[in-house]
Amino acid sequence: xxxxxxxxxxxxTLREDPKEAEIPSHKLMIRSGMIRKLASGIYEFLPxxxxxxxxxxxxxxxxxDEIDGQELFMSALQPRELWDRSGRWDLYGPELFRLQxxxxxxxxxxxxxxxxxxxxxxxxxxxxxxxxVLLYQFQMKFRDxxxxxxxxxxxxxxxxxxxxxxDSDEEGCLKSYRDNVVAYIRIFKDCGxxxxxxxxxxxxxGGSSSHEFMVPAGTGEDEIACCSCGYGANTELSSYARPETxxxxxxxxxxxxxxxxxxxxxxxxxxxxSFLNRKPEKFIKTLICETSEGPAAILIRGDHELNLSLxxxxxxxxxxxxxxxxxxxxxxxxxxxGPSGLKGKVSIIAADRAVTExxxxxxxxxxxxFHLVNINYSxxxxxxxxxxxxxxxxxxxxxxxxxxxxxxxxxEIGHTFLLGEKYSESxxxxxxxxxxxxxxxxxxxxxxxxxRIAAAAIEQSHDKEGIxxxxxxxxxxxxxxQISDSxxxxxxxxxxxxxxxxxxxxxxxxxxxxxxxxDALLIGCPIIIVxxxxxxGEGKLEIQCRHTxxxxxxxxxxxxxxxxxxxxx
RNA sequence: CGGGGUGUGGCUCAGUUUGGCUAGAGCGCUGCGUUCGGGACGCAGAGGCCGCCGGUUCAAAUCCGGCCACCCCGACCA
Numbered sequence: 001x002x003x004x005x006x007x008x009x010x011x012x013t014l015r016e017d018p019k020e021a022e023i024p025s026h027k028l029m030i031r032s033g034m035i036r037k038l039a040s041g042i043y044e045f046l047p048x049x050x051x052x053x054x055x056x057x058x059x060x061x062x063x064x065d066e067i068d069g070q071e072l073f074m075s076a077l078q079p080r081e082l083w084d085r086s087g088r089w090d091l092y093g094p095e096l097f098r099l100q101x102x103x104x105x106x107x108x109x110x111x112x113x114x115x116x117x118x119x120x121x122x123x124x125x126x127x128x129x130x131x132x133v134l135l136y137q138f139q140m141k142f143r144d145x146x147x148x149x150x151x152x153x154x155x156x157x158x159x160x161x162x163x164x165x166x167d168s169d170e171e172g173c174l175k176s177y178r179d180n181v182v183a184y185i186r187i188f189k190d191c192g193x194x195x196x197x198x199x200x201x202x203x204x205x206g207g208s209s210s211h212e213f214m215v216p217a218g219t220g221e222d223e224i225a226c227c228s229c230g231y232g233a234n235t236e237l238s239s240y241a242r243p244e245t246x247x248x249x250x251x252x253x254x255x256x257x258x259x260x261x262x263x264x265x266x267x268x269x270x271x272x273x274s275f276l277n278r279k280p281e282k283f284i285k286t287l288i289c290e291t292s293e294g295p296a297a298i299l300i301r302g303d304h305e306l307n308l309s310l311x312x313x314x315x316x317x318x319x320x321x322x323x324x325x326x327x328x329x330x331x332x333x334x335x336x337x338g339p340s341g342l343k344g345k346v347s348i349i350a351a352d353r354a355v356t357e358x359x360x361x362x363x364x365x366x367x368x369x370f371h372l373v374n375i376n377y378s379x380x381x382x383x384x385x386x387x388x389x390x391x392x393x394x395x396x397x398x399x400x401x402x403x404x405x406x407x408x409x410x411x412e413i414g415h416t417f418l419l420g421e422k423y424s425e426s427x428x429x430x431x432x433x434x435x436x437x438x439x440x441x442x443x444x445x446x447x448x449x450x451x452r453i454a455a456a457a458i459e460q461s462h463d464k465e466g467i468x469x470x471x472x473x474x475x476x477x478x479x480x481x482q483i484s485d486s487x488x489x490x491x492x493x494x495x496x497x498x499x500x501x502x503x504x505x506x507x508x509x510x511x512x513x514x515x516x517x518x519d520a521l522l523i524g525c526p527i528i529i530v531x532x533x534x535x536x537g538e539g540k541l542e543i544q545c546r547h548t549x550x551x552x553x554x555x556x557x558x559x560x561x562x563x564x565x566x567x568x569x
Numbered sequence: 570c571g572g573g574g575u576g577u578g579g580c581u582c583a584g585u586u587u588g589g590c591u592a593g594a595g596c597g598c599u600g601c602g603u604u605c606g607g608g609a610c611g612c613a614g615a616g617g618c619c620g621c622c623g624g625u626u627c628a629a630a631u632c633c634g635g636c637c638a639c640c641c642c643g644a645c646c647a
Contacts, residue, residue: 040639306645323647512604
């Protein structure tokens with residue numbers, strides 16, 4: 001990409017933190033003039049920010065092409081008909097941006113492209129001879145997020161690379177999946193990121209296997225459990241071994257009499273807990289859901305969360321019941337369900353082990369505005385299945401090696417899904433194999449949040465002055481500070497010379513030196529070259545490394561050699 | 570969607586409680602001059618339908634009602 005002169009380049013830096021920004025990357029992206037907000041969750045990328053996006057894009061492109069990916073460009077605007085075929089027009093929910101044309105035909109702005117790409121391949125690939133194929137694109141994605149947050153980190157319009165693999169058999173599909181995972185590891189390394197790969201939930205996309213690539217950061221929105229042995233998973237679905245520490249000292253001898261108490265309008269655990277003055281860990285949450293075996297109740301301790309994936313592994317496909325269904329089954333509105341007296345009303349009662357250890361607990365009474373206190377396992381209720389149903393917690397052990405797991409927060413920058421036949425089946429993506437039989441293609445899909453990588457990189461690498469870019473995705477390699485007009489001629493020739501090899505930003509503005517230094521640190525290019533007093537006095541250039549903060553003096557004649565030593569491009 | 574908060578020049582904010590003169594500050598912007606190594610200084614300027622609509626009043630940024638936008642917390646948690 002081209003070098004630029006600051007005086008002619010659109011970089012509106014800000015001295016103060018914008019009030020809407022909370023986390024470092026959001027503040028710094030706005031302050032450094034990378035992005036501006038147009039509306040909630042919708043951002044414009046200014047030249048500086050777009051350069052970073054393009055750098056990341058090119059890294060991804062190179063690595064995708066390496067595994068024989070073929071770049072294409074699909075449409076952001078998609079007809080409803082396609083989404084009806086996969087069933088997702090109804091399933092996707094309010095997150096899907098929907099609109100109509102003048103004929104009142106339904107469309108959506110694509111949040112992802114499984115339908116489009118599958119229908120494309122379905123209509124034009126018919127033979128095993130054309131498989132496998134890996135297609136990818138860079139595209140704006142639209143999701144009407146429930147709460148846009150943290151700048152481009154969780155935006156309603158964002159730039160993404162998405163790839164889709166089509167194979168003729170499972171073996172090939174697994175190979176494609178592995179190829180993409182390998183490419184992802186290369187991509188994130190190339191971007192200079194620390195990251196970990198973890199097992200993940202498949203959510204709205206579906207499929208059988210899935211991994212997320214996470215950049216560890218305190219400001220991340222996901223929680224991950226990981227182990228030094230290499231196991232890692234989103235806590236949404238992490239499995240675990242419980243440590244052998246029964247934390248209840250009470251025994252059945254301490255059991256008190258069951259009581260029904262009036263709890264008018266108190267529905268949540270928190271509300272009832274403070275109303276009755278009992279700790280949430282004494283509560284039993286009764287989650288009503290539908291399974292392939294019929295309606296089920298899952299019991300979770302008040303301060304724990306249901307792990308859908310663990311539950312699904314014991315109960316098959318499960319879906320939480322709606323308000324109406326809860327009333328129908330328990331006789332009370334949501335918030336007042338409880339295990340006592342539920343037998344017979346649901347097909348299965350499943351309890352997390354921690355629930356069965358609660359002595360003199362609290363649960364709903366299956367009657368509006370009433371809860372039961374001093375409820376005890378086996379005396380007052382029983383479960384058909386007792387096992388692990390909650391999400392992982394600090395203290396839990398690695399399911400692979402048994403060592404304590406580490407819990408941290410992370411930013412999801414990439415996600416891979418092994419889809420199998422989910423979309424090829426519904427969209428009719430079939431091919432004829434060598435034996436002449438028609439079969440569904442086996443698919444995988446692979447996403448990378450391009451704009452989110454920029455934010456994650458900043459989250460991971462900044463100081464109080466500004467951004468510290470990894471060389472590979474920095475908007476410019478070198479930032480020359482021309483301290484005063486008296487050295488402008490020299491700076492121009494230095495700029496021309498270095499631009500042959502590097503991308504250079506020359507700060508030739510007629511501003512005071514302080515402003516230029518501050519802006520250089522804020523923008524965060526890896527190398528800052530100062531042409532000022534040391535040059536007019538001793539004929540030396542100062543080379544400042546943004547990462548280490550160290551400054552070295554060098555002769556102008558040796559500058560290129562010096563740069564080769566400290567920056568690798 | 571529930572709760573809380575904020576909307577005043579490009580940015581950050583004061584003024585609103587207790588209505589009253591021409592609506593303020595710092596930064597930024599323009600011009601001139603002095604400066605020129607870590608967000609300089611002087612002088613002179615430009616820039617605001619105080620979020621929008623309606624109401625109360627002699628008088629509204631300020632009080633009342635409605636709406637909108639933005640931010641924070643929460644949200645299949647039974």
